[in-house]
Amino acid sequence: MAYGFTGKILLVDLTKSEILVEMPSEEFYRQYLGGPGIGLYYLLKNNKRYIDPLGPENTLVFAPGLLTGTSAPSAPRYTVLAKSPLTGALGKSEAGGWWGPELKRAGFDAVVVRGRAPRPVYLWIKDGEAEIRDASHFWGLQTGEVQEGIRRELGDERVQVAQIGPAGEKLVRFANICNNLAHFNGRNGLGAVMGSKNLRAIAVRGTKAVEVKDRSVVKEVLRWVTEQVNIHPLSAALYEHGTPIGITSNNAGGCLPTNNWDYGYFARAEDIGSEELIKNYLIRRGNCFACPIRCKRVVEVKDKDITVDSKYGGPEYEALAALGSNCGISNLKLIIKANELCNRYGLDTISLGMTISFAMKCYEEGIIDKTQTDGLDLRFGNEEVLLPLIEKIANREGLGNVLADGSRAAAARFGKRSEKYLLEVKGQEVPMHDPRVKSGLGLQFALAVNGADHWFAQHDPFFTSRESLGVQAASTIGLGEPVDANDLSFKKVRHVLYTSYLNGVYDMLGVCVFGYVARSLTPLDKLLNLVEAVTGWKTSWWELLKAGERFLAMAKEYNVRQGLTFSEDRLPEKFFTPLKGGSRDGEPGLDRDKFYEAVRLFYEMAGWEVDTGRPAKAKLYELGLDWLIEI
Amino acid sequence: MLITVKFHTALKRYCPQNDGMLQFQYIEGLTVKKLLEQLNLNNGAVGLVLVNGKIASREIQLMRGDYVEIFPIFGGG
Numbered sequence A: 001m002a003y004g005f006t007g008k009i010l011l012v013d014l015t016k017s018e019i020l021v022e023m024p025s026e027e028f029y030r031q032y033l034g035g036p037g038i039g040l041y042y043l044l045k046n047n048k049r050y051i052d053p054l055g056p057e058n059t060l061v062f063a064p065g066l067l068t069g070t071s072a073p074s075a076p077r078y079t080v081l082a083k084s085p086l087t088g089a090l091g092k093s094e095a096g097g098w099w100g101p102e103l104k105r106a107g108f109d110a111v112v113v114r115g116r117a118p119r120p121v122y123l124w125i126k127d128g129e130a131e132i133r134d135a136s137h138f139w140g141l142q143t144g145e146v147q148e149g150i151r152r153e154l155g156d157e158r159v160q161v162a163q164i165g166p167a168g169e170k171l172v173r174f175a176n177i178c179n180n181l182a183h184f185n186g187r188n189g190l191g192a193v194m195g196s197k198n199l200r201a202i203a204v205r206g207t208k209a210v211e212v213k214d215r216s217v218v219k220e221v222l223r224w225v226t227e228q229v230n231i232h233p234l235s236a237a238l239y240e241h242g243t244p245i246g247i248t249s250n251n252a253g254g255c256l257p258t259n260n261w262d263y264g265y266f267a268r269a270e271d272i273g274s275e276e277l278i279k280n281y282l283i284r285r286g287n288c289f290a291c292p293i294r295c296k297r298v299v300e301v302k303d304k305d306i307t308v309d310s311k312y313g314g315p316e317y318e319a320l321a322a323l324g325s326n327c328g329i330s331n332l333k334l335i336i337k338a339n340e341l342c343n344r345y346g347l348d349t350i351s352l353g354m355t356i357s358f359a360m361k362c363y364e365e366g367i368i369d370k371t372q373t374d375g376l377d378l379r380f381g382n383e384e385v386l387l388p389l390i391e392k393i394a395n396r397e398g399l400g401n402v403l404a405d406g407s408r409a410a411a412a413r414f415g416k417r418s419e420k421y422l423l424e425v426k427g428q429e430v431p432m433h434d435p436r437v438k439s440g441l442g443l444q445f446a447l448a449v450n451g452a453d454h455w456f457a458q459h460d461p462f463f464t465s466r467e468s469l470g471v472q473a474a475s476t477i478g479l480g481e482p483v484d485a486n487d488l489s490f491k492k493v494r495h496v497l498y499t500s501y502l503n504g505v506y507d508m509l510g511v512c513v514f515g516y517v518a519r520s521l522t523p524l525d526k527l528l529n530l531v532e533a534v535t536g537w538k539t540s541w542w543e544l545l546k547a548g549e550r551f552l553a554m555a556k557e558y559n560v561r562q563g564l565t566f567s568e569d570r571l572p573e574k575f576f577t578p579l580k581g582g583s584r585d586g587e588p589g590l591d592r593d594k595f596y597e598a599v600r601l602f603y604e605m606a607g608w609e610v611d612t613g614r615p616a617k618a619k620l621y622e623l624g625l626d627w628l629i630e631i
Numbered sequence B: 001m002l003i004t005v006k007f008h009t010a011l012k013r014y015c016p017q018n019d020g021m022l023q024f025q026y027i028e029g030l031t032v033k034k035l036l037e038q039l040n041l042n043n044g045a046v047g048l049v050l051v052n053g054k055i056a057s058r059e060i061q062l063m064r065g066d067y068v069e070i071f072p073i074f075g076g077g
Helices: A027-030 A036-046 A098-107 A143-153 A190-196 A215-228 A233-240 A241-252 A274-280 A317-323 A332-345 A349-364 A383-394 A399-403 A407-414 A439-447 A469-473 A490-509 A524-533 A539-561 A592-606 A615-624 B009-014 B032-038
Strands: A011-015 A020-024 A061-065 A079-085 A092-096 A111-114 A123-128 A128-133 A160-163 A176-179 A183-185 A198-207 A283-286 A296-299 B002-007 B021-025 B046-051 B065-072
Touching: A011 A128, A011 A198, A020 A128, A027 A539, A036 A061, A036 A079, A036 A092, A036 A111, A036 A490, A036 A539, A061 A098, A061 A190, A079 A098, A079 A183, A079 A190, A092 A176, A092 A190, A092 A198, A092 A539, A092 B021, A098 A143, A098 A160, A098 A198, A111 A123, A143 A160, A143 A198, A160 B009, A176 A190, A190 A198, A198 A383, A241 A274, A241 A317, A241 B009, A241 B046, A241 B065, A274 A283, A317 A332, A317 A592, A332 A349, A332 A383, A349 A383, A349 A399, A349 A407, A349 B065, A383 A399, A399 A407, A439 A490, A439 A592, A490 A539, A490 A592, A524 A539, B002 B009, B009 B065, B032 B046, B032 B065
Parallel strands: A011 A111, A123 A198, B002 B065
Antiparallel strands: A011 A020, A061 A079, A061 A111, A079 A092, A092 A183, A123 A128, A160 A176, A160 A198, A176 A183, A283 A296, B002 B021, B046 B065
């Protein structure tokens, strides 16, 4: 009897129109847990070296976490993995919402998609059965229309739909995947991989509860979280303000990305902050499956000039900063509309905002002019250009066709040394967090296997003093000593290493970083209780963190096989220069030498070889990954 | 001279006044850390503290007439 997992993996070959089911052993689940552990197993087994990310040979995996689908609190997540068309490295992106739990209830732990359908299709999975269906009539439609259309066609309003939008169909290299129209596997351009396979959506309906060994423990933890959620300062703030709270906090700290990161201070930040959002546009707080925190924003606008449909959710901090301050735009209503438009078309708001701000910077520096911008006046702060640019990118028209390949490709097209204005790692545009005020975040950006990622590890501010919530909560896994936010010694490296394992475990279990320490309330001992109660295994944080380390070693090995080297674990030059504007004006950037020493030390601590970039043979043996050793 | 404290966004719930502003009498030897303790805010909820618009460490001594702003901790949005 399987508890927590269903024991079945769905294998779909779109070229051959073939569907198979694989049933791995319990040992397999104990090694790889779920999410990116299972996903990487199939990527490494299936993928040859140096594959074309938009070719039929790119394996695409959808994998919920081990706890996903049970009533364990804040564990709704699933990971999508494939080779990324934006970075050429591992593509890996998580989403909450409702789709992951539904897949488990439908009887599958993962869907592995290979090949390319000859015409547009969608996959329909219901209670252990799957079929490939025609999607020609959905091709070209926005996400809202397609979700409605699929539900109508299948005659069930409770069908969960993970899908791409028109941007994914057009192979925009930062196209995302959404579920329930408002939850996103946002990063790495995995929507374009679906588009390249002519796979518009995966619709799922499951009616069977996921088996759990000891329901009473799970219920008890859920009860505890529900009681504490409005008391604990972090979860209470997530409910009340959501992630948009970061706008005013970061601005006060002189680290709110403004005008393509030229400044860390935006004079009109309060206009786009969480309080304005709540006052003027928020209609309710949304949630994910079995999560009492409710950190999601649901907004609505019904004005003459702009309307925003609440079914597309609302903006997170990342979208507000990337499309707002980062582009010099302070019109909150317009940013909310831009966010909704991204959700209709299926675009990652971070890469989109950063690619637009890069074009604005090139325009202001005279690298491009109106002959290259379709006549648009791309000054920072010009509200007129935001919505037209999103339409152009989603439809690959004019300048939009250049920007649709991401900022690095745009720099190659613009020439004239425009690359110095780029802010990307491995081709992925950086999220809205400044490494100059937290060095561990810089290590995350540089080392993340999937390009600049702000959840590769935990964030420095939660671990800086004895009172810090992270220090109090994570001492049991060796993180009980405070480390200064700007420290770049071995202590910081160890911190990033351990918490990268921890975040790997979170993804493998399907738990959300906004539900668990250090960013939220649920402590590690309760998470361990949940794993034991759900699976019936007697386990430990030692075993779980080893699984996190295993995931990371597999991801690293995958990247080496796709041609990535140590030299790509780097940061944009901007982060080695002083901050400008606001309360940290003139403070120095990261020390370049110390930073790269720390990157090298991370490799050595992790058991990775600097010259080849791959996990050492002994490390692969230790982690039970001997099948990855090549003679 | 009074010390003024402004509670921002999610920290307003810890302020006895609805508007998030609090004024109180200067006490000799008051540091940022002691101030946060007095406000029951040594619970990890505070990220950034500005004193008269400048970033202040927890050890900084407060002066008469200081304007203190406190912001919630943030990371990974």
